[in-house]
Amino acid sequence: MSDLLDQQCINTLRFLSVDMVQHANSGHPGLPLGAAPMAYALWTGQLKHHPANPQWVDRDRFVLSAGHGSALLYSLLHVTGYELSLDDIKQFRQWGSKAPGHPERGHTPGVEVTTGPLGQGLANAVGLAIGEAHLAARYNREGHALIDHHTWAIVSDGDLMEGVAAEAASLAGHLKLGKLICLYDDNYVTLAAGTDITFSEDRAKRFEAYGWQTIEVADGNDLAAIHAAMEAARADTSRPSLILVRTHLGFGSPEQDSYKAHGSPLGVEDVKKTKEKLDWPVDPPFLLPQEALTHFRQALTRGAKAEADWNGRLDAYTKAYPELARELQDRLASQLPSGWDSDIPVFPADAKGLATRVASGKVMNAMAAKLPALGGGSADLDPSTHTALKGLGDFNPKAIAHQDTQGSDSAGWSYAGRNLHFGVREHAMGAIANGLAAHGGFIPYGSTFLIFSDYLRPAIRLAALTGLHVVHVFTHDSIALGEDGPTHQPVEQLASLRAIPHLTVIRPADANETAVAWKVAVETRNRPVLLALTRQDVATLDRQIYASADGLRHGAYVLKDYPASTAKDPTPVLILIASGSEVGLILAAAERLQSEGIAVRCVSMPSWELFDAQPQSYRDQVLPPKITARLAVELGVAQGWHRYTGDRGDMLGVERFGASAPADILLREYGFTVDNVVAKAKALLHG
Incomplete structure (x- = not known):
């Protein structure tokens, strides 16, 4: 293919992205302008994917860890044939758009993980690479390489500054994840200034110390050097690779190499100047030359062939290893195997x-x-x-x-x-x-x-x-x-x-x-x-006395009602609610209250979210609205419990930090005693 077509394709990505940001009057044009060449080289020359089937099992995974550059990812998805139309990307950052401000998994076809908070995507990529390595080790057999894909990421200066990225990169090097390759958009600029004021370390040496292969590309527009670096990264199967690509933020714009190109639209005049500088038609916006589109859409043909080849390997594997194939397919389909919970113990009282x-x-x-x-x-x-x-x-x-x-x-x-x-x-x-x-x-x-x-x-x-x-x-x-x-x-x-x-x-x-x-x-x-x-x-509760632990599925359930034999009406007048270890405490308090002629209901509430998901009729059955004397007991702050205790209820919690002492002493000093629970409960009844 010609250098002219390469350049046309790169500029197509650049200016679809720039026009997206300008049309929305919101977004980040700097990264797409600088990183488009490496993204183009990856997506057309290295990435194994099938745009018609974004969930194909053995696809390469791509993570835009620098999620603020989402316009570049949406441009790539559109031109290579994913279900993201030109009309979709024209709605960049708008209500209901399939092209939100930062990439969101499950929202846009082809987006593997949600990124934007810097460092998270790089760490996600480590998880993706671990996933591939584990499945390959468990299921591949000689002559049957069923799981064999790479994880690629584009990372930024901000990503490499974040602690989560340092943690994940350290572990990735230790684990020798050779199919993890990160392209570093090394442009020397962050949102607020140049990196010279905050980030002067030798990133290559740092990653080498982590156990990574590092490769430097001096010119981010040099496609041959980028391709060679990616081939070298693939060839080293014993180390993850960081390819440091020297790029220029906002390449070609009047704000090139300035933080001003990072997170704001270029503006009408600067868009015009940038297009003229890079020899691109000023009008119309969202220009998509047919030659470039035809070249990009070859991803559909390549992807279909790669998936068809893989399906053939899957058929052969299934014949050779039917049980393993069934297990793998169940896992990938999130199907739980029959009898998966049959050995879970039932604990005696x-x-x-x-x-x-x-x-x-x-x-x-x-x-x-x-x-x-x-x-x-x-x-x-x-x-x-x-x-x-x-x-x-x-x-x-x-x-x-x-x-x-x-x-x-x-x-x-x-x-x-x-x-x-x-x-x-x-x-x-x-x-x-x-x-x-x-x-x-x-x-x-x-x-x-x-x-x-x-x-x-x-x-x-x-x-x-x-x-x-x-x-x-x-x-x-x-x-x-x-x-x-x-x-x-x-x-x-x-x-x-x-x-x-x-x-x-x-x-x-x-x-x-x-x-x-x-x-x-x-x-x-x-x-x-x-x-x-x-x-x-x-204590392990005696479920012959108390309700079944299966009540947990409802988030909250009545453990036991304690009717008062001395009262005219045995219906509970008070509800004690607790989670976790405090359930035993309210049960002991309920016995004391019952002995004093007070009818009490004890409710175990292990999960607010599961309880809130129940029908109102069930929630009213557990917490009858007419019983307004309610005391919640939990070893934590009271915040949020009012929704269950109501305006006339109370909560025994912990509203200050803890202390160093044996647990029984702490519980006594913080008021988690039967006496205190009984006293607070009575106060509700007599208040």
């Missing part, structure tokens, strides 16, 4: 009980053998969070020698392992789990202490925004963890996490509620689920 984190570990391991999609790990906390899947291997390169605490060699180290060791990298853990969920074929989980949810909150929010099925297992869920003190004791975390739309938070009361919580977490689709679990032992 036990006054001493066990911590819900321990119960969770038992449930996870009971499910794992029959649920191959389940995989994940913790931020260096497996012994505390009980999230290790025993006997299922560790995800890591085979070349890495590992010794356990007894000093003996550990078996099962390969990409087929299902235990991910994230290290002390909570934020990357959350974003990588999002990438695994976006890849398909996984029910990924991550784990840490509830207090450290603050470290990965942006990733949790994006999973909720995007509708990704990720399970967060957060233990040490209250001040009752004890002596570690206020730095480790969550107080406001439950309330803040419940504030995230489309996130299901579940705080089970005992081992059997924990088992049902895990069933809900696995069965859930298109949203993340968060389990908040205790460090301390809690």
Whole structure:
């Protein structure tokens, strides 16, 4: 093909993007102008994809981590034949548009992950690459390379500055993810100024220290050099690659190399000057030369052939390995295997009980053998969070020698392992789990202490925004963890996490509620689920006396009514509501109140979100509107509980930070005693 056609195609991408931003009078023209050549080289020369089937299993994954440059991605999607029309991109950043301000998974065909908050996309890309490596290791067989694709990303200066990107890049290098390739739009400019005022480190040496291959391209308009760099990156299968492409923000515009080209439309006059500078017709806007479109649309032919070839390989694989093929296809279709929950234990009544984190570990391991999609790990906390899947291997390169605490060699180290060791990298853990969920074929989980949810909150929010099925297992869920003190004791975390739309938070009361919580977490689709679990032992309730733990599925349920034999009417006059470990406390208080002639209802409310999703008739059945004396009890801030307690109710919570002391002393000092619950309940009745 000719250099002239290459240049025409690159300028087509540049000016579709510029016209998009100008038409919307909003957006970021600088990145598309500078990065269009590398994007063109990737999408027409390297990327394996099929625009007619954006969900084809063995496609390469592309992540625009620098999501503010979304106009470039929409231009690429349109010209290569995805279901994104010219009319769609003319509605860039408008109400109801398929081309929103930043790329959104599930909203625009061909967008793999939601990006915009910088660093998240790069970390998602690490998760996508882990997903490919694991599926390939588990399912590929000699002569049957069924899973064989790359993960590509375009990253920016801002991405590389973010801590989440540093965490994820460090882990990617350690894991030797050779099919992860990042193109770095190295333009020396950020939103507010040039990088010389904030970012003078040697990025290549930093990534080399992480264990990455680094390749420098001196001129971002040199297609031959860009192609050569990408080929070299593909050739090194033992390291992820960072290709540092020296580009110019706002290339060709009067504001080239200035931060002013980053996040504002160029303006009518500067659009005209930029088009004239790059020898592009000023009118009409959204010009799409037929020669360029014909060239771009070859992606449809190439993609159809690649997918047809893959379908042939799938047929051969299915004949050779029918059980593995069925398992893989079920995973990719998010189908749960028959009997996946048949070995989940039912825990006998036990006054001493066990911590819900321990119960969770038992449930996870009971499910794992029959649920191959389940995989994940913790931020260096497996012994505390009980999230290790025993006997299922560790995800890591085979070349890495590992010794356990007894000093003996550990078996099962390969990409087929299902235990991910994230290290002390909570934020990357959350974003990588999002990438695994976006890849398909996984029910990924991550784990840490509830207090450290603050470290990965942006990733949790994006999973909720995007509708990704990720399970967060957060233990040490209250001040009752004890002596570690206020730095480790969550107080406001439950309330803040419940504030995230489309996130299901579940705080089970005992081992059997924990088992049902895990069933809900696995069965859930298109949203993340968060389990908040205790460090301390809690009694396993006798379900012959109390309602079935299956009530957890409704978010809240009546555990037991305590009628007062001395009262004329045994109907409850008071409702005690609690979640988690405090359920046992309200049950003890209810017995005391009953003995004093007060009829009480005890409600376990492990999940606000599940309860709010129930019909009004059910919610009124659990919390009858006529019973206005309601006391909620939870080891966290009171924020939000008023919706269930009402104007005449009250809440016993924790409105200050914790302290370092044994758990029983803390509970007493913070008022979580039977005496205090009884006193507050009586005050409601007599107030």
